Amino acid sequence: MKIPFNLPYVSGKENKYISDAVNHSSNPEYESYNNKCKKFIKERWNYKDLFMTSSCTAALEVCALILDIKKGDEVIIPSYTFPSTANAFIRQGAKIVFADSRSDYPGIDEKKLGSLITKRTKAIVPVHYAGIACDMNEIMKVAEKHNLYVVEDAASAIDSKYVTKQLGSIGHLGCLSFHQTKNLHCLEGGAIILNDDSFLKRIKYILEKGTNRNELVSGLVERYEWVDIGSSYMMTELHAAFLYAQLEKAEWIKKKRMSLWEEYYNSLLILQGKGILKLPNIPEYAYHNAHTFYLILNSTDSKESLRKFLSDNSIQAAVHYTSLDLSKFWKENYSKISKNPNSLRYNDCLLRLPLYNTMTKEEVSYITSSVLNYFNF
Ligand SMILES: Cc1ncc(COP(=O)(O)O)c(C=O)c1O
Incomplete structure (x- = not known):
């Protein structure tokens, strides 16, 4: 797979x-x-x-x-x-x-x-x-x-x-x-x-x-x-x-993605409980569209190590934005100083797991088992 x-x-x-x-x-x-x-x-x-x-x-x-x-x-x-x-x-x-x-x-x-x-x-x-x-x-x-x-x-x-x-x-x-x-x-x-x-x-x-x-x-x-x-x-x-x-498929897409997103969330909640990583936090005012499922690891090293483990198991996980104040363009043209510690943390520690409309629950299950396995659960 x-x-x-x-x-x-x-x-x-x-x-x-x-x-x-x-x-x-x-x-x-x-x-x-x-x-x-x-x-x-x-x-x-x-x-x-x-x-x-x-x-x-x-x-x-x-x-x-x-x-x-x-x-x-x-x-x-x-x-x-x-x-x-x-x-x-x-x-x-x-x-x-x-x-x-x-x-x-x-x-x-x-x-x-x-x-x-x-x-x-x-x-x-x-x-x-x-x-x-x-x-x-x-x-x-x-x-x-x-x-x-x-x-x-x-x-x-x-x-x-x-x-x-x-x-x-x-x-x-x-x-x-x-x-x-x-x-x-x-x-x-x-x-x-x-x-x-x-x-x-x-x-x-x-x-x-x-x-x-x-x-x-x-x-x-x-x-x-x-x-x-x-x-x-x-x-x-x-x-x-x-x-x-x-x-025309908007309704089906939303339901499908939400069921995959929830499957990820429920399966990996145990890792958040043990302080190993954080799952997406949905503020009480937000009703989201299940666009992305991400993990926030405790360090860049642990994120990279998990990413490599998943890749070795044929799962393509992805980092996301390079914070703009840490980017090559900003540093070369505007400022080398970044004063945004939370943004830096997401830049370093956030890892996105696969999520697309035709994904199956079996695929999510394979990914969550791999993540749990990586952390010896
Ligand atoms: C926050 C944000 N704004 C703008 C864009 C650009 O969108 P587009 O590729 O449709 O131009 C992206 C791309 O993903 C984005 O993440």
């Missing part, structure tokens, strides 16, 4: 919908898959408004443009995240200010935000790590007090909630990823969620390469032109056709 870390899911209808998009898109009756995906996501997860994008990276870049982020602005992001969270803002000239993770969970520590805010702070970008919500109530309170924008990086968090609210629907803007490592995917894809109507007009320009083409399509103008800054940020119709086939 060889178990990969991830196996991108195929529902079976992707080819049919793609060929539909190729063969029928000029038919006047044809409703675009882009529109179908948008409607499906909006209705199922109760979002105010959203647009499909080419990736979550693109969605984050659109957010930085809409918020007019520029040189001199400061943007607070967790250091334990993917480079796209920072790139979107740094390429606009903003200064990135790193916040530490919580000690009990890799998400941003809401209690440390206050001390990072200055007169130049413009936005906070919480990342819902592993689809597990940050404390959005506290983050929104801080943002309101200081008049800041909040952009939720919900890359891994489709189908996750903060209490009753979908992640991505709470800040001013939210970003989703449909990359092939996510629960629902189209190889590369994303969405930007708008929770504030005032962004609506500009977002259409930005997504349409800085033009008012959508006004031409709606018959409002006779020709379109350059009206704003923008780029090629929209999801292609072929990616949308692929994604629609996955969205």
